[in-house]
Amino acid sequence: MATTTTTTVVSSGRELTNPPSDGISNIRFSNHSDHLLVSSWDKTVRLYDATADFLRGEFLHGGPVLDCCFHDDSSGFSASADNTVRRLIFATGKEDILGKHDAPVRCVEYSYAAGQLITGSWDKTIKCWDPRGASGQERTLVGTYAQPERVYSLSLVGHRLVVATAGRHVNVYDMRNMSCPEQRRESSLKYQTRCVRCYPNGTGYALSSVEGRVAMEFFDLSEASQAKKYAFKCHRKSEAGRDIVYPVNAMAFHPIYGTFATGGCDGFVNVWDGNNKKRLYQYSKYPSSVAALSFSRDGRLLAVASSYTFEEGPKPHDQDAIYVRSVNEIEVKPKPKALPNPTA
Structure with missing residues (x-):
């Protein structure tokens, strides 16, 4: 991917x-406001008002919290290393236990299309839950689906998981x-997957690895669509004649323009135009590894977790x-x- 236009x-x-x-394990903006949900290894989930810099609530868990997501502005969900899936009620500060996995729960996503919560665990399963049901595992668990290995990352777009x-x-x-599964695939990257994120337009997904690369993939299995997929190097530098490579921990797509940000263990956030295969911007270096990223619902804000991984x-x-940084349109558009010069 070209980087000549980087600022x-x-x-x-x-x-x-x-x-x-x-x-910090993850940060998530709400789909309805500028509220920000943050999960952490300090066993907490915190709810912030990102514009007012105000801590609205805090939930203490029995173990490190590995992921979190919103249901709506009144509640959210968490995935914990104590194997537990919880629903968090913001107004009361209370929580419901939806159920458990047999190992730490690594990731959690809420599907607005299906009205279900999906959790992925190191017990090599994903589980789907109906959070509208009464509390208690048997009444909220929709299904358990075996996976080939420990689940590291989940992403949703429409009805696709x-x-x-x-x-x-x-x-x-x-x-x-x-x-x-509709499709069983193998990553086109040679090293361990860190993050997967679906394109907002529903045509495919981006996959990042520990070896400073991102792969751009497409769901359509036709030869024409598969010919468009590619991978590129990022979050690496040359020092004393050798390449130093950093894991790509996080990715976030801009909700309006479909460009995306990556965050790495080098402390940098880069913004990419995947269609034109160019890097648009690089933000100044953060104090530590970039562990997580999230754009606000309108793309005006970008939250960055600077946290050693x-x-x-x-x-x-x-x-x-x-x-929390204000995003200038020129950074993400x-x-x-x-156009080619006809007289050239």
Whole structure:
């Protein structure tokens, strides 16, 4: 992917007060407001008003919280290393236990199309829940679906669910028929998957790895569509004649323009135009690894979790922090392709 149009943006954004005290596992903007949900290894889920820099609520869990997502502005869900799936009620500060996995729950996504919660676990299963049912596992569990390996990342677009696991497996489901995957794939990247995110237009997904690469994939299996897929290098630098490669921890698509941001263990956030295969912007370096990213519902804000992800083992590192930056249209809007000069 070409990087000749890259511009570096100096501002890191506004740092939120009262950040988590241990590694930030994920950050999510609401689909209805500028509320921000944050899960952390300090066993908490925090709810912020991102524009007012106000901590609206905090939920303490029995173990590290590995993921979180919104249901609506009154409730959300969490996935915890204590194997538990919880619904969090923001107004009362209370929680319901929807059920459990047999190992830590790594990721959680709410499907507005299906009205179901999907959780992925290191027990090599995904589970679908109906959060509208009464509390208690038997009354809310819709189904359990075996996966080839531990689940690392989930992503949804419409009725499509993409499940990325250890061993570089990728399963694509139609949530209207979960009996078996619509497609069973293998990552086109050679190394462990870190993150999967579906394109907002529903045509495919991006996959990132620990080896500083992102693959752009398409659901349509026709030869013409598969010919469009590609992978590119990112989050790496040359030093003393050798390449230093950083894991790509996070990706987030802009809801309006379909461009996307990547965050790596190098502390940088890059914005990419996938259609034109160009890097649009690079933000100034953050104090630590970029662990998670989220655009607000209208794309005006980008939340960045600067949080050491222990890729080099225990060592002194900067305090975990969450930055919220205002997004300028020029940073995320694809540049029009230059027309050929007819007189050339």
